[in-house]
Amino acid sequence: NAGVTQTPKFRILKIGQSMTLQCTQDMNHNYMYWYRQDPGMGLKLIYYSVGAGITDKGEVPNGYNVSRSTTEDFPLRLELAAPSQTSVYFCASSYSAGAGGNSPLHFGNGTRLTVT
Amino acid sequence: QKEVEQNSGPLSVPEGAIASLNCTYSDRGSQSFFWYRQYSGKSPELIMFIYSNGDKEDGRFTAQLNKASQYVSLLIRDSQPSDSATYLCAVMDSSGAGSYQLTFGKGTKLSVIP
Numbered sequence: 685n686a687g688v689t690q691t692p693k694f695r696i697l698k699i700g701q702s703m704t705l706q707c708t709q710d711m712n713h714n715y716m717y718w719y720r721q722d723p724g725m726g727l728k729l730i731y732y733s734v735g736a737g738i739t740d741k742g743e744v745p746n747g748y749n750v751s752r753s754t755t756e757d758f759p760l761r762l763e764l765a766a767p768s769q770t771s772v773y774f775c776a777s778s779y780s781a782g783a784g785g786n787s788p789l790h791f792g793n794g795t796r797l798t799v800t
Numbered sequence: 801q802k803e804v805e806q807n808s809g810p811l812s813v814p815e816g817a818i819a820s821l822n823c824t825y826s827d828r829g830s831q832s833f834f835w836y837r838q839y840s841g842k843s844p845e846l847i848m849f850i851y852s853n854g855d856k857e858d859g860r861f862t863a864q865l866n867k868a869s870q871y872v873s874l875l876i877r878d879s880q881p882s883d884s885a886t887y888l889c890a891v892m893d894s895s896g897a898g899s900y901q902l903t904f905g906k907g908t909k910l911s912v913i914p
Contacts, residue, residue, distance in 0.1 A: 719904075724808065724906065724907075725906050726804070726888055726890075726904030726905050726906045726907055727844070727888070727902075727904040728904075729901055729902070729903075732901065742901060743901075743903075774843055774844075788846040788849075789844075789846065789902070791843035791844055791845070792843060793842075793843055794842075794843055
């Protein structure tokens, strides 16, 4: 039972490089999310998706792009990496939007990204 | 800007004591409230959720909600060293069109001393 799988676990980027953070879930969840977490801070929503082909901006979308071509996959793209994007990135999914007991957020293990 | 405020701690309690974690939120229209636990270097996991004013108990955990005061708390009874973690308060923003975004607080770090 894989749940939400994120790759890579760690990555170091140089300023200006680009990369894609991969996220896949095998629970047939409609809703998927990307969060970033800076040290000592809570999670900030970057982008979310309510189903294949539908994405929307969260609180901190600048510098990122997403796509949702399938129910399972929700990759996050960084086009021109900047030091401000150094963070831990979490992908999450849920069956519905309620996020409550019958549809909790399932988080991946995170990707630790450093931009230097 | 919707805000969720938590005391960052650290909050230290002796083993067996009650740990009390507090959270306030700015959006009076918020309807759903969540507590997540996050161990160092790990991803958050849902502990409790609460929708209605009052108390909700689940084992050693009790969530309390007071919408008039815009206040939600988490009580951990008989605290154990394994409860040592950061606790994140999250509030659901039903901003229409089914968007439903969670706004997280910065978290309170709890340390249970054996």
